[in-house]
Amino acid sequence: MGTDLFDLSGRVAVVTGGGTGLGKGMAAGLAQAGALVIVASRRQDVVDQAAEEIRASGGKAVGMALDVTRTKELPAFFETVVKRHGGLDILVNSAGTNRRLPALDYTEEDWDTVLDLNLKSLFFCCQAAARILKGRGGGKIINVASLASASTFPNQAAYAPSKAGVKQATMLMAMEWAPFRINVNAIGPGWFRTPLNDVLFQDEPWARGVTAMIPWGRTGTPEDLMGAVIFLVIYVDGGLLAGHRALRLPKEMP
């Protein structure tokens, strides 16, 4: 095994929602560990800027426009990544949204918007990536869950069910794809100030109240997730997968 325990050199990682917030922090962490990071979301200028920042810090990154709700286009997106960048090893699903309304005021459109992005698109991203990873001998998938996967807060009528679904879908995929050497995990961030919830943090009494609930005494920053994501995507293989892109498991392996 190599001397650098957390070296991701030679790995190709896709981070959806990687241009902002938590995804941006995780993309930077993966790049810092040596991976080539494909920063993907709808806004080309945002992903290009995030990729540029990674390159300016000495990492490898490119931006690619991607709307994960266009699920039929996802297989072609991942095939393009493989063709352009020589592989696919890691997927981080950080694209997500929320509609903060009392449950009594929720419309079907609100519900569909949140569930389509947070759960349905996440599943089909995982599926499209896993079909490729299976043929390559394995890989790593990280889904961004939430405290709302396990508990609930007011005005999260669709968000909480979507994130509970992320937790369950992650467990299901982890179980079904383990024989293909695909690790599927979820990270459950607490409260982080990002574009998703900046409007809440602008309310200073609210922000103080949230901070007071956290024993650590502060809310998170995207950089706090770097270690967790690197830990979960690490291969303990001495770089074998990085050098043998077409590795197949022997037929007799489960």
Ligand SMILES: NC(=O)c1ccc[n+]([C@@H]2O[C@H](COP(=O)([O-])OP(=O)(O)OC[C@H]3O[C@@H](n4cnc5c(N)ncnc54)[C@H](OP(=O)(O)O)[C@@H]3O)[C@@H](O)[C@H]2O)c1
């Ligand atoms: N902030 C927190 O405290 C917290 C806590 C727990 C979990 N989370 C989760 O963390 C993840 C990231 O959220 P964040 O807090 O970092 O907020 P954010 O900065 O708003 O990130 C959301 C990202 O999703 C992308 N996105 C939205 N729709 C998309 C689509 N259809 N296709 C592709 N990308 C899309 C956005 O980029 P474009 O607009 O360019 O598409 C954006 O980069 C979410 O899943 C969220 O639920 C956040």
